[in-house]
Amino acid sequence: MKIGIFDSGIGGLSVLYEAMQLLPHEQFIYYADEKHVPYGEKTREEIIGYVDEIIQFMIDHNCKAIVIACNTATSAAVALMRKKYDIPIIGMEPAVKKAVDLYGNQKVLVCATPITVKGKKMLDLVERVDKDHLVDLVALPKLVRFAEKQEFNSDEVLAYLKEALSKFDFKEYGSLVLGCTHFNYFKDSFHQLLPHVHLLDGNRGTINYLMKNIELENLESSVEYYYSAKRVSGEELKRIERYLERLKNMKDIGI
Known part of the structure:
Protein backbone atom coordinates (compact mmCIF):
# COMPACT_ATOMS: atom_id res chain seq x y z
CA MET A 1 0.00 0.00 0.00
CA LYS A 2 1.03 3.60 -0.58
CA ILE A 3 1.52 6.76 1.44
CA GLY A 4 -0.43 9.78 0.23
CA ILE A 5 1.06 13.26 0.61
CA PHE A 6 -0.79 16.34 -0.58
CA ASP A 7 -0.66 20.13 -0.56
CA SER A 8 -2.41 23.03 -2.25
CA GLY A 9 0.54 23.15 -4.66
CA ILE A 10 4.21 22.28 -4.74
CA GLY A 11 5.07 23.25 -1.15
CA GLY A 12 4.44 19.74 0.10
CA LEU A 13 7.18 18.43 -2.16
CA SER A 14 9.53 19.47 0.65
CA VAL A 15 7.69 16.99 2.91
CA LEU A 16 7.78 14.31 0.20
CA TYR A 17 11.53 14.90 -0.19
CA GLU A 18 12.02 14.32 3.55
CA ALA A 19 9.83 11.21 3.42
CA MET A 20 11.81 9.72 0.53
CA GLN A 21 15.05 10.15 2.51
CA LEU A 22 13.67 8.55 5.69
CA LEU A 23 11.46 5.90 4.04
CA PRO A 24 13.42 4.62 1.03
CA HIS A 25 11.36 1.41 0.72
CA GLU A 26 7.87 2.94 0.60
CA GLN A 27 5.69 3.98 -2.33
CA PHE A 28 4.11 7.43 -2.48
CA ILE A 29 1.38 9.40 -4.16
CA TYR A 30 1.93 13.15 -4.27
CA TYR A 31 -1.09 15.33 -5.02
CA ALA A 32 -0.77 19.06 -5.71
CA ASP A 33 -4.18 20.78 -5.82
CA GLU A 34 -3.01 23.21 -8.49
CA LYS A 35 -6.62 23.99 -9.45
CA HIS A 36 -7.18 25.68 -6.07
CA VAL A 37 -3.75 26.99 -5.00
CA PRO A 38 -3.18 28.98 -2.82
CA TYR A 39 -5.31 27.68 0.06
CA GLY A 40 -4.24 30.62 2.20
CA GLU A 41 -6.55 32.88 0.19
CA LYS A 42 -9.59 30.56 0.43
CA THR A 43 -12.27 30.29 3.12
CA ARG A 44 -12.09 27.56 5.75
CA GLU A 45 -15.21 25.93 4.30
CA GLU A 46 -13.68 25.81 0.82
CA ILE A 47 -10.48 24.24 2.17
CA ILE A 48 -12.43 21.58 4.08
CA GLY A 49 -14.18 20.63 0.84
CA TYR A 50 -10.91 20.39 -1.11
CA VAL A 51 -9.24 18.29 1.59
CA ASP A 52 -12.19 15.93 1.88
CA GLU A 53 -12.13 15.32 -1.88
CA ILE A 54 -8.38 14.67 -1.91
CA ILE A 55 -8.49 12.25 1.02
CA GLN A 56 -11.20 10.26 -0.73
CA PHE A 57 -9.00 10.21 -3.86
CA MET A 58 -6.06 8.91 -1.80
CA ILE A 59 -8.17 6.17 -0.22
CA ASP A 60 -9.45 5.15 -3.65
CA HIS A 61 -5.81 4.91 -4.78
CA ASN A 62 -4.83 2.39 -2.10
CA CYS A 63 -3.16 4.67 0.46
CA LYS A 64 -2.57 3.29 3.95
CA ALA A 65 -1.87 6.72 5.47
CA ILE A 66 -2.19 10.34 4.37
CA VAL A 67 0.00 13.34 5.15
CA ILE A 68 -1.62 16.76 4.86
CA ALA A 69 1.62 18.50 3.83
CA CYS A 70 0.05 21.93 4.17
CA ASN A 71 -0.14 23.93 7.39
CA THR A 72 -3.18 25.86 6.16
CA ALA A 73 -5.13 22.70 5.31
CA THR A 74 -4.06 21.09 8.59
CA SER A 75 -5.30 24.09 10.55
CA ALA A 76 -8.63 24.17 8.72
CA ALA A 77 -9.49 20.50 8.28
CA VAL A 78 -7.38 17.86 10.03
CA ALA A 79 -9.60 17.47 13.10
CA LEU A 80 -12.73 16.96 10.97
CA MET A 81 -11.00 14.53 8.61
CA ARG A 82 -9.74 12.37 11.47
CA LYS A 83 -13.30 12.04 12.74
CA LYS A 84 -14.61 11.15 9.29
CA TYR A 85 -12.00 8.65 8.04
CA ASP A 86 -10.59 5.52 9.66
CA ILE A 87 -7.06 5.90 8.30
CA PRO A 88 -3.96 7.60 9.80
CA ILE A 89 -4.10 11.27 8.78
CA ILE A 90 -0.94 13.18 9.69
CA GLY A 91 -0.98 16.97 9.75
CA MET A 92 1.75 19.58 9.79
CA GLU A 93 2.72 21.33 13.00
CA PRO A 94 5.10 24.31 12.82
CA ALA A 95 8.31 23.65 14.76
CA ASN A 203 9.00 18.38 7.98
CA ARG A 204 11.18 15.86 9.81
CA GLY A 205 8.91 15.84 12.85
CA THR A 206 5.93 15.16 10.56
CA ILE A 207 7.61 12.18 8.90
CA ASN A 208 8.84 10.83 12.23
CA TYR A 209 5.24 10.91 13.46
CA LEU A 210 4.08 9.22 10.25
CA MET A 211 6.57 6.40 10.81
CA LYS A 212 5.10 5.72 14.25
CA ASN A 213 1.62 5.33 12.77
CA ILE A 214 2.20 2.99 9.83
CA GLU A 215 3.46 -0.49 9.21
CA LEU A 216 6.66 -0.14 7.20
CA GLU A 217 7.02 -2.18 4.01
CA ASN A 218 10.02 -3.31 1.99
CA LEU A 219 8.93 -2.13 -1.46
CA GLU A 220 10.61 -0.79 -4.54
CA SER A 221 10.42 2.97 -4.04
CA SER A 222 8.13 4.90 -6.38
CA VAL A 223 6.15 8.14 -6.60
CA GLU A 224 3.01 8.92 -8.59
CA TYR A 225 2.35 12.64 -9.08
CA TYR A 226 -1.08 14.21 -9.58
CA TYR A 227 -2.23 17.78 -10.23
CA SER A 228 -5.81 18.00 -8.92
CA ALA A 229 -6.56 14.33 -9.67
CA LYS A 230 -4.86 14.37 -13.10
CA ARG A 231 -1.74 12.21 -13.49
CA VAL A 232 1.34 14.35 -14.12
CA SER A 233 3.63 13.78 -17.09
CA GLY A 234 5.85 15.62 -19.55
CA GLU A 235 6.58 19.27 -18.74
CA GLU A 236 4.69 19.12 -15.45
CA LEU A 237 6.93 16.29 -14.27
CA LYS A 238 10.03 18.27 -15.28
CA ARG A 239 8.70 21.18 -13.21
CA ILE A 240 8.37 18.93 -10.17
CA GLU A 241 11.90 17.63 -10.68
CA ARG A 242 13.23 21.22 -10.65
CA TYR A 243 11.61 21.82 -7.26
CA LEU A 244 13.08 18.62 -5.85
CA GLU A 245 16.50 19.54 -7.20
CA ARG A 246 16.27 22.93 -5.46
CA LEU A 247 15.45 21.22 -2.15
CA LYS A 248 18.40 18.86 -2.60
CA ASN A 249 20.78 21.72 -3.38
CA MET A 250 19.79 23.62 -0.27
CA LYS A 251 20.28 20.47 1.85
CA ASP A 252 23.70 19.95 0.26
CA ILE A 253 24.87 23.44 1.32
CA GLY A 254 23.43 23.02 4.80
CA ILE A 255 20.46 25.38 4.70
Missing part, protein backbone atom coordinates in the same frame (compact mmCIF):
# COMPACT_ATOMS: atom_id res chain seq x y z
CA VAL A 96 7.45 26.21 17.44
CA LYS A 97 8.15 23.88 20.36
CA LYS A 98 11.50 22.88 18.88
CA ALA A 99 12.44 26.55 18.40
CA VAL A 100 11.47 27.42 21.98
CA ASP A 101 13.32 24.38 23.36
CA LEU A 102 16.51 25.04 21.36
CA TYR A 103 16.63 28.84 21.22
CA GLY A 104 14.18 29.92 23.93
CA ASN A 105 16.61 32.41 25.45
CA GLN A 106 15.76 34.60 22.43
CA LYS A 107 12.54 35.46 20.63
CA VAL A 108 11.00 33.20 17.99
CA LEU A 109 9.30 34.43 14.81
CA VAL A 110 6.80 32.11 13.11
CA CYS A 111 6.04 32.81 9.42
CA ALA A 112 2.93 31.27 7.86
CA THR A 113 -0.14 32.00 5.74
CA PRO A 114 -2.90 34.25 7.15
CA ILE A 115 -5.24 31.32 7.88
CA THR A 116 -2.52 29.45 9.77
CA VAL A 117 -1.43 32.54 11.74
CA LYS A 118 -5.01 33.29 12.83
CA GLY A 119 -6.11 29.67 13.25
CA LYS A 120 -7.04 28.09 16.57
CA LYS A 121 -4.52 25.29 16.04
CA MET A 122 -1.61 27.74 15.86
CA LEU A 123 -2.86 29.88 18.74
CA ASP A 124 -3.33 26.79 20.93
CA LEU A 125 0.19 25.59 20.04
CA VAL A 126 1.76 28.92 20.96
CA GLU A 127 -0.19 29.11 24.20
CA ARG A 128 0.95 25.60 25.10
CA VAL A 129 4.69 26.04 24.49
CA ASP A 130 5.36 29.78 24.80
CA LYS A 131 5.48 30.15 28.57
CA ASP A 132 7.81 33.18 28.44
CA HIS A 133 5.89 35.03 25.68
CA LEU A 134 8.78 34.92 23.23
CA VAL A 135 6.87 33.84 20.10
CA ASP A 136 5.66 36.31 17.46
CA LEU A 137 3.65 35.51 14.33
CA VAL A 138 3.74 37.06 10.85
CA ALA A 139 1.77 36.23 7.71
CA LEU A 140 3.67 36.07 4.40
CA PRO A 141 0.91 35.24 1.86
CA LYS A 142 2.80 36.31 -1.26
CA LEU A 143 5.52 33.68 -0.81
CA VAL A 144 3.14 30.93 -1.90
CA ARG A 145 2.51 32.63 -5.24
CA PHE A 146 6.24 33.32 -5.69
CA ALA A 147 6.98 29.63 -5.07
CA GLU A 148 4.36 28.46 -7.54
CA LYS A 149 6.04 30.68 -10.18
CA GLN A 150 9.48 29.24 -9.28
CA GLU A 151 10.58 32.73 -8.27
CA PHE A 152 12.74 32.19 -5.19
CA ASN A 153 15.40 34.85 -4.70
CA SER A 154 14.57 37.58 -7.18
CA ASP A 155 14.81 41.26 -6.28
CA GLU A 156 11.03 41.26 -5.88
CA VAL A 157 11.10 38.37 -3.41
CA LEU A 158 13.87 39.95 -1.35
CA ALA A 159 12.08 43.32 -1.35
CA TYR A 160 8.87 41.64 -0.18
CA LEU A 161 10.64 39.84 2.66
CA LYS A 162 12.53 42.95 3.75
CA GLU A 163 9.29 44.96 3.88
CA ALA A 164 7.28 42.23 5.64
CA LEU A 165 9.98 41.64 8.26
CA SER A 166 11.02 45.27 8.74
CA LYS A 167 8.95 45.76 11.90
CA PHE A 168 10.95 43.09 13.77
CA ASP A 169 14.27 43.80 15.47
CA PHE A 170 16.16 40.64 14.62
CA LYS A 171 18.84 41.30 17.23
CA GLU A 172 16.20 39.93 19.62
CA TYR A 173 15.39 36.79 17.62
CA GLY A 174 17.26 33.51 17.62
CA SER A 175 15.07 31.50 15.30
CA LEU A 176 12.55 31.74 12.48
CA VAL A 177 9.99 28.96 12.05
CA LEU A 178 8.74 28.28 8.53
CA GLY A 179 5.08 27.50 9.11
CA CYS A 180 4.16 26.85 5.47
CA THR A 181 5.70 24.10 3.36
CA HIS A 182 6.02 26.50 0.40
CA PHE A 183 8.37 28.64 2.49
CA ASN A 184 11.07 25.94 2.51
CA TYR A 185 12.08 26.97 -1.02
CA PHE A 186 13.12 30.38 0.32
CA LYS A 187 15.58 29.22 2.96
CA ASP A 188 18.50 30.73 1.07
CA SER A 189 16.66 34.07 0.79
CA PHE A 190 15.84 34.08 4.51
CA HIS A 191 19.44 33.12 5.26
CA GLN A 192 20.73 35.94 3.05
CA LEU A 193 18.64 38.50 4.93
CA LEU A 194 19.05 36.99 8.42
CA PRO A 195 22.34 35.05 8.47
CA HIS A 196 22.48 34.73 12.28
CA VAL A 197 18.91 33.43 12.72
CA HIS A 198 18.28 29.67 12.86
CA LEU A 199 15.67 28.39 10.35
CA LEU A 200 13.37 25.55 11.37
CA ASP A 201 10.54 23.66 9.66
CA GLY A 202 8.24 20.85 10.76
Whole structure:
Protein backbone atom coordinates (compact mmCIF):
# COMPACT_ATOMS: atom_id res chain seq x y z
CA MET A 1 0.00 0.00 0.00
CA LYS A 2 1.03 3.60 -0.58
CA ILE A 3 1.52 6.76 1.44
CA GLY A 4 -0.43 9.78 0.23
CA ILE A 5 1.06 13.26 0.61
CA PHE A 6 -0.79 16.34 -0.58
CA ASP A 7 -0.66 20.13 -0.56
CA SER A 8 -2.41 23.03 -2.25
CA GLY A 9 0.54 23.15 -4.66
CA ILE A 10 4.21 22.28 -4.74
CA GLY A 11 5.07 23.25 -1.15
CA GLY A 12 4.44 19.74 0.10
CA LEU A 13 7.18 18.43 -2.16
CA SER A 14 9.53 19.47 0.65
CA VAL A 15 7.69 16.99 2.91
CA LEU A 16 7.78 14.31 0.20
CA TYR A 17 11.53 14.90 -0.19
CA GLU A 18 12.02 14.32 3.55
CA ALA A 19 9.83 11.21 3.42
CA MET A 20 11.81 9.72 0.53
CA GLN A 21 15.05 10.15 2.51
CA LEU A 22 13.67 8.55 5.69
CA LEU A 23 11.46 5.90 4.04
CA PRO A 24 13.42 4.62 1.03
CA HIS A 25 11.36 1.41 0.72
CA GLU A 26 7.87 2.94 0.60
CA GLN A 27 5.69 3.98 -2.33
CA PHE A 28 4.11 7.43 -2.48
CA ILE A 29 1.38 9.40 -4.16
CA TYR A 30 1.93 13.15 -4.27
CA TYR A 31 -1.09 15.33 -5.02
CA ALA A 32 -0.77 19.06 -5.71
CA ASP A 33 -4.18 20.78 -5.82
CA GLU A 34 -3.01 23.21 -8.49
CA LYS A 35 -6.62 23.99 -9.45
CA HIS A 36 -7.18 25.68 -6.07
CA VAL A 37 -3.75 26.99 -5.00
CA PRO A 38 -3.18 28.98 -2.82
CA TYR A 39 -5.31 27.68 0.06
CA GLY A 40 -4.24 30.62 2.20
CA GLU A 41 -6.55 32.88 0.19
CA LYS A 42 -9.59 30.56 0.43
CA THR A 43 -12.27 30.29 3.12
CA ARG A 44 -12.09 27.56 5.75
CA GLU A 45 -15.21 25.93 4.30
CA GLU A 46 -13.68 25.81 0.82
CA ILE A 47 -10.48 24.24 2.17
CA ILE A 48 -12.43 21.58 4.08
CA GLY A 49 -14.18 20.63 0.84
CA TYR A 50 -10.91 20.39 -1.11
CA VAL A 51 -9.24 18.29 1.59
CA ASP A 52 -12.19 15.93 1.88
CA GLU A 53 -12.13 15.32 -1.88
CA ILE A 54 -8.38 14.67 -1.91
CA ILE A 55 -8.49 12.25 1.02
CA GLN A 56 -11.20 10.26 -0.73
CA PHE A 57 -9.00 10.21 -3.86
CA MET A 58 -6.06 8.91 -1.80
CA ILE A 59 -8.17 6.17 -0.22
CA ASP A 60 -9.45 5.15 -3.65
CA HIS A 61 -5.81 4.91 -4.78
CA ASN A 62 -4.83 2.39 -2.10
CA CYS A 63 -3.16 4.67 0.46
CA LYS A 64 -2.57 3.29 3.95
CA ALA A 65 -1.87 6.72 5.47
CA ILE A 66 -2.19 10.34 4.37
CA VAL A 67 0.00 13.34 5.15
CA ILE A 68 -1.62 16.76 4.86
CA ALA A 69 1.62 18.50 3.83
CA CYS A 70 0.05 21.93 4.17
CA ASN A 71 -0.14 23.93 7.39
CA THR A 72 -3.18 25.86 6.16
CA ALA A 73 -5.13 22.70 5.31
CA THR A 74 -4.06 21.09 8.59
CA SER A 75 -5.30 24.09 10.55
CA ALA A 76 -8.63 24.17 8.72
CA ALA A 77 -9.49 20.50 8.28
CA VAL A 78 -7.38 17.86 10.03
CA ALA A 79 -9.60 17.47 13.10
CA LEU A 80 -12.73 16.96 10.97
CA MET A 81 -11.00 14.53 8.61
CA ARG A 82 -9.74 12.37 11.47
CA LYS A 83 -13.30 12.04 12.74
CA LYS A 84 -14.61 11.15 9.29
CA TYR A 85 -12.00 8.65 8.04
CA ASP A 86 -10.59 5.52 9.66
CA ILE A 87 -7.06 5.90 8.30
CA PRO A 88 -3.96 7.60 9.80
CA ILE A 89 -4.10 11.27 8.78
CA ILE A 90 -0.94 13.18 9.69
CA GLY A 91 -0.98 16.97 9.75
CA MET A 92 1.75 19.58 9.79
CA GLU A 93 2.72 21.33 13.00
CA PRO A 94 5.10 24.31 12.82
CA ALA A 95 8.31 23.65 14.76
CA VAL A 96 7.45 26.21 17.44
CA LYS A 97 8.15 23.88 20.36
CA LYS A 98 11.50 22.88 18.88
CA ALA A 99 12.44 26.55 18.40
CA VAL A 100 11.47 27.42 21.98
CA ASP A 101 13.32 24.38 23.36
CA LEU A 102 16.51 25.04 21.36
CA TYR A 103 16.63 28.84 21.22
CA GLY A 104 14.18 29.92 23.93
CA ASN A 105 16.61 32.41 25.45
CA GLN A 106 15.76 34.60 22.43
CA LYS A 107 12.54 35.46 20.63
CA VAL A 108 11.00 33.20 17.99
CA LEU A 109 9.30 34.43 14.81
CA VAL A 110 6.80 32.11 13.11
CA CYS A 111 6.04 32.81 9.42
CA ALA A 112 2.93 31.27 7.86
CA THR A 113 -0.14 32.00 5.74
CA PRO A 114 -2.90 34.25 7.15
CA ILE A 115 -5.24 31.32 7.88
CA THR A 116 -2.52 29.45 9.77
CA VAL A 117 -1.43 32.54 11.74
CA LYS A 118 -5.01 33.29 12.83
CA GLY A 119 -6.11 29.67 13.25
CA LYS A 120 -7.04 28.09 16.57
CA LYS A 121 -4.52 25.29 16.04
CA MET A 122 -1.61 27.74 15.86
CA LEU A 123 -2.86 29.88 18.74
CA ASP A 124 -3.33 26.79 20.93
CA LEU A 125 0.19 25.59 20.04
CA VAL A 126 1.76 28.92 20.96
CA GLU A 127 -0.19 29.11 24.20
CA ARG A 128 0.95 25.60 25.10
CA VAL A 129 4.69 26.04 24.49
CA ASP A 130 5.36 29.78 24.80
CA LYS A 131 5.48 30.15 28.57
CA ASP A 132 7.81 33.18 28.44
CA HIS A 133 5.89 35.03 25.68
CA LEU A 134 8.78 34.92 23.23
CA VAL A 135 6.87 33.84 20.10
CA ASP A 136 5.66 36.31 17.46
CA LEU A 137 3.65 35.51 14.33
CA VAL A 138 3.74 37.06 10.85
CA ALA A 139 1.77 36.23 7.71
CA LEU A 140 3.67 36.07 4.40
CA PRO A 141 0.91 35.24 1.86
CA LYS A 142 2.80 36.31 -1.26
CA LEU A 143 5.52 33.68 -0.81
CA VAL A 144 3.14 30.93 -1.90
CA ARG A 145 2.51 32.63 -5.24
CA PHE A 146 6.24 33.32 -5.69
CA ALA A 147 6.98 29.63 -5.07
CA GLU A 148 4.36 28.46 -7.54
CA LYS A 149 6.04 30.68 -10.18
CA GLN A 150 9.48 29.24 -9.28
CA GLU A 151 10.58 32.73 -8.27
CA PHE A 152 12.74 32.19 -5.19
CA ASN A 153 15.40 34.85 -4.70
CA SER A 154 14.57 37.58 -7.18
CA ASP A 155 14.81 41.26 -6.28
CA GLU A 156 11.03 41.26 -5.88
CA VAL A 157 11.10 38.37 -3.41
CA LEU A 158 13.87 39.95 -1.35
CA ALA A 159 12.08 43.32 -1.35
CA TYR A 160 8.87 41.64 -0.18
CA LEU A 161 10.64 39.84 2.66
CA LYS A 162 12.53 42.95 3.75
CA GLU A 163 9.29 44.96 3.88
CA ALA A 164 7.28 42.23 5.64
CA LEU A 165 9.98 41.64 8.26
CA SER A 166 11.02 45.27 8.74
CA LYS A 167 8.95 45.76 11.90
CA PHE A 168 10.95 43.09 13.77
CA ASP A 169 14.27 43.80 15.47
CA PHE A 170 16.16 40.64 14.62
CA LYS A 171 18.84 41.30 17.23
CA GLU A 172 16.20 39.93 19.62
CA TYR A 173 15.39 36.79 17.62
CA GLY A 174 17.26 33.51 17.62
CA SER A 175 15.07 31.50 15.30
CA LEU A 176 12.55 31.74 12.48
CA VAL A 177 9.99 28.96 12.05
CA LEU A 178 8.74 28.28 8.53
CA GLY A 179 5.08 27.50 9.11
CA CYS A 180 4.16 26.85 5.47
CA THR A 181 5.70 24.10 3.36
CA HIS A 182 6.02 26.50 0.40
CA PHE A 183 8.37 28.64 2.49
CA ASN A 184 11.07 25.94 2.51
CA TYR A 185 12.08 26.97 -1.02
CA PHE A 186 13.12 30.38 0.32
CA LYS A 187 15.58 29.22 2.96
CA ASP A 188 18.50 30.73 1.07
CA SER A 189 16.66 34.07 0.79
CA PHE A 190 15.84 34.08 4.51
CA HIS A 191 19.44 33.12 5.26
CA GLN A 192 20.73 35.94 3.05
CA LEU A 193 18.64 38.50 4.93
CA LEU A 194 19.05 36.99 8.42
CA PRO A 195 22.34 35.05 8.47
CA HIS A 196 22.48 34.73 12.28
CA VAL A 197 18.91 33.43 12.72
CA HIS A 198 18.28 29.67 12.86
CA LEU A 199 15.67 28.39 10.35
CA LEU A 200 13.37 25.55 11.37
CA ASP A 201 10.54 23.66 9.66
CA GLY A 202 8.24 20.85 10.76
CA ASN A 203 9.00 18.38 7.98
CA ARG A 204 11.18 15.86 9.81
CA GLY A 205 8.91 15.84 12.85
CA THR A 206 5.93 15.16 10.56
CA ILE A 207 7.61 12.18 8.90
CA ASN A 208 8.84 10.83 12.23
CA TYR A 209 5.24 10.91 13.46
CA LEU A 210 4.08 9.22 10.25
CA MET A 211 6.57 6.40 10.81
CA LYS A 212 5.10 5.72 14.25
CA ASN A 213 1.62 5.33 12.77
CA ILE A 214 2.20 2.99 9.83
CA GLU A 215 3.46 -0.49 9.21
CA LEU A 216 6.66 -0.14 7.20
CA GLU A 217 7.02 -2.18 4.01
CA ASN A 218 10.02 -3.31 1.99
CA LEU A 219 8.93 -2.13 -1.46
CA GLU A 220 10.61 -0.79 -4.54
CA SER A 221 10.42 2.97 -4.04
CA SER A 222 8.13 4.90 -6.38
CA VAL A 223 6.15 8.14 -6.60
CA GLU A 224 3.01 8.92 -8.59
CA TYR A 225 2.35 12.64 -9.08
CA TYR A 226 -1.08 14.21 -9.58
CA TYR A 227 -2.23 17.78 -10.23
CA SER A 228 -5.81 18.00 -8.92
CA ALA A 229 -6.56 14.33 -9.67
CA LYS A 230 -4.86 14.37 -13.10
CA ARG A 231 -1.74 12.21 -13.49
CA VAL A 232 1.34 14.35 -14.12
CA SER A 233 3.63 13.78 -17.09
CA GLY A 234 5.85 15.62 -19.55
CA GLU A 235 6.58 19.27 -18.74
CA GLU A 236 4.69 19.12 -15.45
CA LEU A 237 6.93 16.29 -14.27
CA LYS A 238 10.03 18.27 -15.28
CA ARG A 239 8.70 21.18 -13.21
CA ILE A 240 8.37 18.93 -10.17
CA GLU A 241 11.90 17.63 -10.68
CA ARG A 242 13.23 21.22 -10.65
CA TYR A 243 11.61 21.82 -7.26
CA LEU A 244 13.08 18.62 -5.85
CA GLU A 245 16.50 19.54 -7.20
CA ARG A 246 16.27 22.93 -5.46
CA LEU A 247 15.45 21.22 -2.15
CA LYS A 248 18.40 18.86 -2.60
CA ASN A 249 20.78 21.72 -3.38
CA MET A 250 19.79 23.62 -0.27
CA LYS A 251 20.28 20.47 1.85
CA ASP A 252 23.70 19.95 0.26
CA ILE A 253 24.87 23.44 1.32
CA GLY A 254 23.43 23.02 4.80
CA ILE A 255 20.46 25.38 4.70
